[in-house]
Amino acid sequence: MIDGPFSALGKYRHLTLEVTKREVLGRYRGATFGLLWSLINPFLMLIVYTVAFGYILKSRWPGYSGGTTEFALILYMGLIVHGAFAECLVRASGLVPQNANLVTRVVFPLHILPWTVVLSALFHMLANAVIFLLLSFIVRGYVPWTVVMLPLVWAPLIVLATGVSLFLAALGAYMRDVGQVMGAVAAAMLFLSSAIVPVSTLPEHYRIIFMMNPLTFIIDQSREVAYFGRMPDWTGLLIYLGIALVVAYAGHAIFQKARRGFADVL
Secondary structure (H helix, E strand, O other): OOOOOOHHHOOOHHHHHHHHHHHHHHHOOOOOOHHHHHHHHHHHHHHHHHHHHHHHOOOOOOOOOOOHHHHHHHHHHHHHHHHHHHHHHHHHOOHHHHOHHHHOOOOOOOOHHHHHHHHHHHHHHHHHHHHHHHHHHHHHOOOOHHHHHHHHHHHHHHHHHHHHHHHHHHHHHHOOOHHHHHHHHHHHHHHOOOOOOOHHHOOHHHHHHHHHOHHHHHHHHHHHHHOOOOOOOHHHHHHHHHHHHHHHHHHHHHHHHHHHHHHHHO
16 A cells, blocks of 8 residues: 555654654754754844834834734744745755665655654744744733634645655755755745735735745734634635645655655765
8 A cells, every 4th residue: 555645644653753853853963052043043033024124114014003013923923934834945855865874775664754844844833833922922911812723724834835845855856956946935935925015015916926825825824813813714724725735645646756766866
C-alpha cells in the first residue's frame, strides 16, 4: 500500500516528531538565547515594521480607530502567518541535499522530511501566537473568545504548506537554484498580501493580485478570530481546505515519483 501525504502524522508519527525535534533544537544549537530566537526574530520584525509604518508613515488600519500599538498587533498577526509559510518555502527546497545520508537508506520514509519543516514552522507559529495573545491582553485588557478557532483557520494553510514543501523538496533535489529563488518569492508574498496593507484600500485593478496570494485569506481570517472577535468565513475555509488537499496529494505524488532519482543527483 502506498503511503499518503498524511502518513507522516499516522504511521510514521514518532519518527516525524523525533526528526522535527532534532530540526528545531539543531537550528539554535550554540546560540546564546537558544529557542528564544524563535520569539525574538519575529518580534524584531514587528518593531521594524511598526516604526516604519506606524510611526514614520503614520499608517492606521482602515475602519478601526486604534492607535499605533493596536496597529502593531494587527500587523503582528500577518507577520506570524507569513513567517510560517515563508519558512517552508525557503527551507523545503534544500531538504534532499541536506539529508543525503537518509536518501541512501532504502527503508527511510523520505516523504516525512517536508513534514519536519512544516511542523517546525508550526512550532514557531504557535510560539508567536502565544506572544500575540499576551500582548493583546496587556494592550487591550482582554482576548476575544473567538481566538479558540485560530487552529481551525490555520489548518488549511498547514495542509497547503505541506503540499508545497513536498513539491519544492522534489524540485530542489534536481535544481539547486530553487532555494535561491524562494527567498525572493517569500518576500513578494509578504508585500503582495494583506499582512501589511488591507486589500480594501487598494485600487480595484490591483486587488486580484493580492487575493490570488494564498496568504491573504488566511491572514484576514486569523485577524477576524484573534483580534476583531468575529467568526471566520467557514465556506471560504472549506474551499481553501479542498484546494489545499489537492495540492498536498499532488505534491506527495510528485515527490514519490521524483525520489527514485534522488540518489543519482546527490
